[in-house]
Amino acid sequence: MNNQSRRDFLRNAGLGLGGVAMSGYLPGGGFFSAATAAELVDPLTPKSPHFPAKVKTVIWLHMDGAPSTLDLFDYKPELQKLAGKPIPESFLKGIKTSTQGGITKLFWSEKRTFKQYGDSGAYFSDLLPNLSAHADKIAFIKSSVTVGATHDISILKLNTGDVNPGRPSLGAWISYQLGSANKDLPSYVVLYNDKQEPRAGSVNWSSGFLPAVYQGVAFRPGDSPILNLERPGYMGAKEQRNSLDLLARLNGQRGARYTEDTELIARTRSYDLADRMQTSAPEAVDLTKETDATREAYGLNDEATKSYGETLLRARRLTERGVRFIQVVSGPAVADGDFRNWDAHSKLEDNHSKNARMVDKPIAALLADLKDRGLLDTTLVVWASEFGRTPWGESGDGRDHNAWGYTQWMAAGGVKAGSTFGATDEIGVQSVGKTVDTYDLHATVLNLMGLDHLKTTFLHDGRSERPTVVYGEVIKDLIG
C-alpha cells in the first residue's frame, strides 16, 4: 500500500489523525522513517495473500483435554478384539512411554460401535450421530503427531507451534499477514463455553513477538460476550466521537516519543476498534436474530448442547462478518459436572458421551449452516486437539495421552472433502507412514488461506521468523 492510498484509507476510515509523525516497521519486514510517513500506518490494513486463497476464514475447534479419537473416528477392530488383554510389545517399539513395561490392559468400551457413512465411507462412532452425516465434507488426518508432555505445553504447541511460550499463535500470524477483513471487529476472536477463560491461558492466542495488535480477543460466553459495549446513557454518540478523537490525538502526540513501542501503538488502536465494536459487536454476537429453526439446529434448546451451540452460532455470525480466525475452545459439557473437558484418564464412557453430545449436534449444524449460507467453500473448519489418547488406560476405564498417532480433521473450504490422510497401527498407538505434525497442520491451514508458510515471515531479533519455525510441510493430499 503506497503512501497516497494510505492517506485515502485513513481519511475514509475516519480516523482523523492527520499530522502525527510516526515511524515504525512495515508489516512484512522493512522499516520506514518518521520523516516520510505523515500518518499512522494501519497494521491491520487488508493485505493480499501470496497466491489466491481457497478460504477466507478459519474456525479452529480446539477440543480441550484431548478426546479419544479411537472412540470417535479411528475405528480399530483389532483393539476391540484385544480389549482386556495386555498390549503386544511390538506396538510399543520406537516410542518412549511413561508406562513402559507394565502398561495396563487395552480398553474398549462395551457401548462402542462404529459405522461407515457417506460416499467416502468414513467411520464414525455411536458418539457422533449428527456429525457423521457430514462425512463427505471432512478430510481426516489420522496420523497426527505432536509432543505430548502435559496439556498446557501441548496446547501451546498446538496453537503457537512451540512448547515454550513467546511465539505468536496461528491466528496472530494470519492477522499479521492478511490484516483484517472488517475493521469494525477484531480479526482474531477467541470463543469458549466455560465460566472462565480457557485454563491454558491467553498465551494461546498471543501475538508473541509480532506486534501486539495481532493478538486474539476473547469474547465471554453467555449473554454478555463483551462487557461495557454500550456507551453510558448520558454520553451521546457525537460526544463520544469527539472524545475518542481527542484520545487518539493525545496518544499520538505523546506516542511520537516511543516509535518502536508496538504495545503503545496497539493500545491506541484498541480504542478505535473498541469504538467500532460498540456498533458492530452487539449485532455480531446477538443470537436473538437467529430463526427458531437455526437455534434448534445448533442445540440451543437442549441443556447438553446449549452453551457449545451458542458458541458455534456466534462463530458463524463472526464468519459472515469477516473475522479471519475464530478459535473455539471447548468447555465442560456439564457446567458443574464431574468432567472439566475431554481428558478421560478414567470414566471415558461417561466423559465422552457427555462431551461428544455437547459438540456433535452443534458442529453438524455449523457445517450445514455454512453450506446453506454459501459460506462452506470459503470457510475452513478444523477439529484439533493437543494430542490423542492411547488404547490403554491406567485406571482401567480410561485412556492415557497419545502424541504418536491420533486424528484431527479439516472440513469445508478447500479441503479434499471425503478423504482420509494417514493412519495409525492396528490398535491405534502410533502413526504408520507419513505423519502430520502441528507445523504441517499450520502450513496446510496457511496454504488454504493463500499463504506460503515459508514466506510468512517477520524479522525479530535479527532473525527471520515464520509460523512453522524451521519445519512445516503443506500436506497436498488434504487439499481439494
Place this chain on the structure above:
Amino acid sequence: MNQTLKKKAVYVAVLLSLGTAVAVADDKPVTDAPKVSRAAAAKLWSWQPVQAQNTPQVKQQKWVRTPIDAFVLAKIEAKGLQPSKDADRATFIRRATLDVLGVIPSPEEVKAFVNDKSPDAYEKLADRLLASPHYGERQARRWLDLARYADSTGFQNDTTRPNMWRYRDYVINAFNQDKPYDRFVKEQLAGDEIAPDDQNALIATGFLIGYPDNYNSRDLVQRKYQIETDMTDTVGLALLGQTVGCARCHNHKTDKITQKDYFSLQAFFANTSVNEKYALKEKGEQEKNYEAAQAKYQEATKSIRDQQKAILDIFRESGVKYHKERYLTDSREAIFKPEAQWTPLDRWVNHRLENVSNDRDVEGYLRIVAEDKNHPQHTKETEEKWAEFKKLAADLKKFDDIKPNSGSRYISAVTELGHPDSPPTRIRFTGTHEKPLDEVQPAFPVALTSEQPNIVPSATSSGRRTALANWIANANNPLTARVYVNRVWAQYFGTGIVKTVSDFGKAGDKPSNPELLDYLAGNFVKDGWSIKKLHRQILLSSVYRQSSDERREVYKADPDNQVLAVFPRRRLDAEQIRDSLLTASGQLTDKIGGPSVFPPIPGGVVTGYNNFDNNPLWKVSPDVKDQNRRSLYVFTRRSVPYPMLEVFDPANPQLVHSKRDVTTTPLQALTLFNSETVFGWSQALAGRVINEAGRNESAEVDRLYQILFARNADKAEKATLHTFLAHQEKLIRDKATDGKFAINLPTGVKATQGQDPIHLAAFVDLVHTVANSNEFSYRF
C-alpha cells in the same frame, strides 16, 4: 564448532601419547563413548552454591551508585553501549510510587521531591515509600500470585473460604515488618510446628492450604493425594523455582529429579490436614462485628432454622449414612472403621469427612428420596417434609440481606491432627493414584543435595514440614535466595535476570547476568534476608533511575533490552490501574487489612449460589467505602473473576502464578471508556480538580495532569484540550434540543454556583478521556 572438535581431538591425542592406557589402533567399537575433555555433565548452574562476587571494573565508574550498577554496566559496556541518562524527578517518583506502593503519587508528593534540594533526596524518597504500609499491600499482592490465593475453593461448588483473608493480612504485615525472608518461608511452611503459641505463625500456613478443593469429591484418599500434589508443586515452583511437578508421573525429562525424589518431597506433607475452625486467641473488632451481625441473623431466622433442623433430624441418621456410603471404597473403609482402629490415614480421611460434611448432605438425601418416587426409601412423609423444608428455605432466603457475607471468627490453618505419626507416602506408577508402588520417606532431591532431613517430631506433629522449611530457608540452599531476588528484580524491570522466574531448571532460561544474580542472592542473605534492604538497593541504583526514553541505537543493538541500557516501560498491572483511578478520584478507601469485599459487577456476569453452604457467589458489599477498597481486597472467587481486574491480566488463582501477562485488547479500552464505574471516578476526579485548581482552565488542566502524570500539560496539549472543550460543549448543547437530556457532571464540587453545567459536563469528558490515555496506564 568443528575447530573446537579438532582441538579436542588433538588434546586427546596428546593425552594418549603420554602413555595412558588406550591403544587407539584397537578397532573394538566403543559401546559407551567416553565423554572426554568436555566437562562431564556439570551440576545444573542453579544447583551450585551461590558464588561470592567481585564488583566488576567498568569504564563509566561515575555511573555506579550501588554495586548493582557495576554488574549491569559491565554488560552494557560489553555491548558497546552507554546507559541512559537519569529520568527526570517527576517521572522517577511516579515510577517508584507505582512500583512500591501500587498507586500514583499525589501532586504534593511529586512537588516535594522535585524541589528537594537535599543531597539525600532519593534516599529519603525510598525510605518513605518502603516505610509506607501500602508497600506491604503491594508486595503482598505479588506474593499472593505465587500462593495461588483465593477466597473460595474453586471447582464446581466454589465454596467460600471465610478465613483466608487472615493469611493475606499476615502477608501484608510480614512485608511491612520486613520479616526476614527465611523466617517468612519457615512460618508459612511450618508455623504450627515451629511456633505453636504464635497465632500469626499459625495463620501463615494459609500458604499451604490455599489449594483448589472440591468438597464433593467422593474419593477422599485420592483428594489427599491431590492436595499433597498441590502443596508439593506450589512449594517447588514458588520457593525453589523447580518444576518438581513434572517428576510426578515420570522422572523429570530435563532435570535430575526422579519420581522417587518427587514423592519423597510429597512425604513431608503426608500428615498435613486443615482445620478451618481454630479459635482466635483474642477477638478483635472485626470478629465482634461479625459475631454481632451473625447473631442478628441467627435470631431473626431462629424459628425457621429450628424448624428446618427438626425436619432434618428425622432423617439425619439415614441421611448421614447415605452420604457416607457415597464415598469410594477406601474412603468408606476408613469412615466406617471404629476410631480405636484408625491408622494415620484413617484419621486424615475422617477429619476431612468432618470438614466437608454438613446439614446440606442430609438435605440432599431428603431431596433425593422425596423427589424420586421409585427410590426404595421414598415415603409420603419424605415428600411432605421435603416440601415443607423447601418452603422454609424460601422463607430463609428472604433474610439473605442481613446475613453477613464476609468476615469470620475462626482461623484456617494446617493441622497434623494432634499426632506425630504420618500416613505412608508411596511412589505412584505414572503418577496414578490407583497404582501405588514403594513407600518413601521424606527426603530432598538426591542430585540436588546430599543433605538429609532432620525430622524431630513433637507430641502432636510429625516435624516433617519443619525439616523441609529448614532446608529451603537456608543460606546453603542454592535456589531459595536466587529465586527470590530474581522475582524482586523482575518486579522492577519487567523481566527477571532469569526470565523463567519459576523455572531455574535446565529447561528454564539461564541468567542473563549470572554475576549480578549471585551478587544479589549473596547480599540478600548477608543482609539477614531483609527484603526491604533489597528493594532499597534497587530503588537507589542508577539502572533503576534511568530514563525510559527510546534510543534508536540501543533498540538496534538490543531490541529486547536485555542489558537494560534503557529503563523498560511497562503497562500497569490490573491492580495498579484500578487503584490509581480510585486514588486520582480521591475515593480510594485507605484501610489496611480485613475481610474481602465485593464491588458491584456488571449484570450478565454469572453469579448464583454455591451448593455447599448455600451462600451467594457474589453479594455486593453494601458500604460504598468497602467497594472502593484497594483491589488487593476484592474477593477472589475462583469461578467469578472480577471483570474490571480480569480484563487487565490478573493472576490466575488456580495455581502458582509467576508472571503477569500484558495483553492489549479492545476489551480493555471498552472497560476504561464505557464502564459506569470508571465514569464515576472521572466525575469525582473532575470535581477534585475543580476544587483544587479553581476556575482557570489552564490551571485545571495542569492540576489534572499533575495528578495523573506528575507533570503539567504543555502548550500543544492545552491547545488541543481547549479546542476539545469548546467543541464538546457545543455537542452537548445541541443534544439538549433532542429532548432526552442527560449530562455527566463532576461530583464533590464544593462551589458550583455560576458554573455552566454544560461546560462542567464537557470537562468531565475531558478528564475521562485524559485518564484513558496511554500515559496513565503505563509506567515510564
Place this chain on the structure above:
Amino acid sequence: MNKLKLIVYSLLVMTATSVIAGEISIDEDYMQVMEDRQKSLSSNISLKKVNAALNDAKSLEESFNDVETFYVHKGKEDAVNWSKESRELAVSIQKYVASNDFDTASQTSVALAKTCKTCHRSYKKDT
C-alpha cells in the same frame, strides 16, 4: 620411546583428517548447537543472505559428518543413514543458495529439519 612416537604420529595423522571416532561425545549440547545452526540457516535463506547461509550449511555438513562417524562406531545403521541423508541435504542446500534458488533451498531446509526429528525419535534421550 619409538612406540610412543609412533602412537603420537598416528594420532596426529588421524586428527589431520577427521575426528577420532568414538572419542567425541555427541551429546545434548552438541546437538543444541546444531539446532541453533539450523534455525540460523533457515532465517538466512529467508533473508537471502548468501554468505551467512552458506556458512551455516557448511557447518551443518561438517557436523553431520561427525555424527555419522560417531554412529558408525556405535554400530547404529539407521542413525548412520539419517546422518548421511542430512549431510547430503546440507550439501544440496549450499548448491541452491549459491545459485540463488532460495525457494528450493528453503524447502530442502525443511526436509533437513524433518530428518533431524526422525532420528530424534529413536536417539534423543527423553524427547
